[in-house]
Amino acid sequence: TFGSSNRASSSCGSSIYISSKLDKSLYTKEEIRAIRKQKRENKLAKLAQKLLKIDPDLKKNNILVLKHGTKYGPEYVNKMFKMVTNNMTLPFNFYCLTENAVGLDREIKHIDLPRGMDKVAGWWYKPYIFSKDLPIDGTILYIDLDMVICDNIDKLFTFYPKQYCVLRDFTRSMRPGWEKYNSSLIRFEKGSLDHLWVKFRRESHHIMGQNFGDQDYLWNETQGQATYWPDDWIRSWKWEIRNDRAYAPGGYRGNRKLATIEKDAHAPPECCIVAFHGDPNPHNCEDPYIVDRWHNI
Numbered sequence: 001t002f003g004s005s006n007r008a009s010s011s012c013g014s015s016i017y018i019s020s021k022l023d024k025s026l027y028t029k030e031e032i033r034a035i036r037k038q039k040r041e042n043k044l045a046k047l048a049q050k051l052l053k054i055d056p057d058l059k060k061n062n063i064l065v066l067k068h069g070t071k072y073g074p075e076y077v078n079k080m081f082k083m084v085t086n087n088m089t090l091p092f093n094f095y096c097l098t099e100n101a102v103g104l105d106r107e108i109k110h111i112d113l114p115r116g117m118d119k120v121a122g123w124w125y126k127p128y129i130f131s132k133d134l135p136i137d138g139t140i141l142y143i144d145l146d147m148v149i150c151d152n153i154d155k156l157f158t159f160y161p162k163q164y165c166v167l168r169d170f171t172r173s174m175r176p177g178w179e180k181y182n183s184s185l186i187r188f189e190k191g192s193l194d195h196l197w198v199k200f201r202r203e204s205h206h207i208m209g210q211n212f213g214d215q216d217y218l219w220n221e222t223q224g225q226a227t228y229w230p231d232d233w234i235r236s237w238k239w240e241i242r243n244d245r246a247y248a249p250g251g252y253r254g255n256r257k258l259a260t261i262e263k264d265a266h267a268p269p270e271c272c273i274v275a276f277h278g279d280p281n282p283h284n285c286e287d288p289y290i291v292d293r294w295h296n297i
Contacts, residue, residue, distance in 0.1 A: 036269070040152070060138020061090050061157050062190075065145055067098040068113060068125050071254075074103030076145040081108055082297050083149035087272070090154050095136060097129065111135060120204065126183060126214040127200040132191035143273075144184035146281055148237070148294050151272040155233070156187060164188045166226040169215070170236040170277060181226065183215035184275055185234055196221055230270075237274040237285070241265055247279065257284045265289055 024032060063084050067077050077096050084094060094108050101110040114128055128134075129142050141156055159165065167182040196218070200207055211217040238245050238258065246259040256279040266289045267274050274290075276282050282294045 037151070040269070061092040062136050062138055062140045063092055063094045064129060064136070064140050064142045065094075065096050066125060066129065066142075067096055067100075067145065072145045077108060078103075078105045079294060079297055080143065080145060080147075080149075081105055083293070084153070086297070087149045087152050088154060089152065090157055093136070097125075120208075123183075123214040124204070124208055127197050127217070129186075130188070130191075130193040131197040132194040134190060136190050138190060140188055140190055142183075142186045142188075144275075146276040147184060147234075148274045148276065148282055148290060149272065150267045150274055150289075150293050151269075153272050155272070156185075156229070159229070160227050162189055164192065164222070164226045165229055166218070167234055167275075168228045168231060170239055170275065172231065173236060173239045179223075181215050181219045181223075182275075182277070183213075183218055184277065185229065185273065186218075193222070232268065232270045234273045234275060235267060235271045237265075237276055237287075237290070238280075241267060241274060242287070251279075254279065254281075255284065256280055257286070261286045261288075263288055 027035065063080075065077055065080055067074070077098075081094050084092065096104060096108050096110045097113060098104075098110055099113045104110060111134065113125060114131075126142075129140070134140075139157060139162065156165075165187040167185050169178060169180045169182040171180070172178040199221070200217070207217055211220065235241050242258070242262050242265050244258065244260045244262065248257045248259045251257060258280055265287050276285065282290060285291075285294075
């Protein structure tokens with residue numbers, strides 16, 4: 001298992017002393033932000049240790065990603081592993097579900113995609129994450145590879161432990177009452193949703209014809225059963241953080257860039273993950289906040 005924690009430091013490199021009362025006149029704005037971040041992480045670490053004493057099964061934390069075809073190379077998996085390592089204090093195992101493990105960091109455990117899915121492509125490999133036959137034990141946090149982790153994610157395991165949790169789809173930014181699921185971040189207990197995989201294997205042609213994507217299938221089969229993550233924790237980078245959604249001229253779907261670079265765009269303090277659904281993908285985003293947290297990791 002793996003686990004690490006960030007350390008706030010002053011501009012001279014020494015550890016910042018975090019007192020109960022903060023005299024803002026003694027610090028720069030950057031140091032104040034670092035102090036506040038460290039305070040939040042200290043609280044999360046204490047909560048995590050407390051929960052581990054209450055429920056030892058919390059030690060069975062698993063991160064699962066899916067890489068298939070050529071849309072994302074091994075660098076996306078490796079960067080996700082590094083982002084998790086840098087932003088999680090709980091012990092964890094990291095798995096990649098893939099048909100091609102070439103180029104993955106050796107610390108990453110890979111699981112072969114199931115056979116007999118020749119007519120399945122894109123997101124329709126995802127229902128396999130719910131199979132009871134996955135060689136994983138405990139809690140699974142599935143993360144799409146086009147997500148960027150920007151702060152501590154311990155709370156994604158300690159939030160309503162062992163419950164099935166999903167994202168409220170980012171259409172919420174345009175329709176506040178929107179309730180449908182987004183499947184880019186899902187937490188569940190191994191095997192607890194096996195019926196989704198069993199049904200998909202049996203009726204894959206019909207299911208793919210009746211649903212636009214895997215998250216519509218997930219919604220139709222389990223609506224009302226999941227707990228939503230707090231919206232503030234996971235934000236859409238282009239719809240909920242940036243000001244300008246326009247794409248640059250040229251390019252093609254799947255490889256487009258945004259028309260502008262927003263130097264001041266940044267995730268709010270409570271946000272731990274920003275999502276890159278559709279275009280652009282993280283490697284095509286030149287906003288400094290993303291360059292620091294994805295390109296330069």
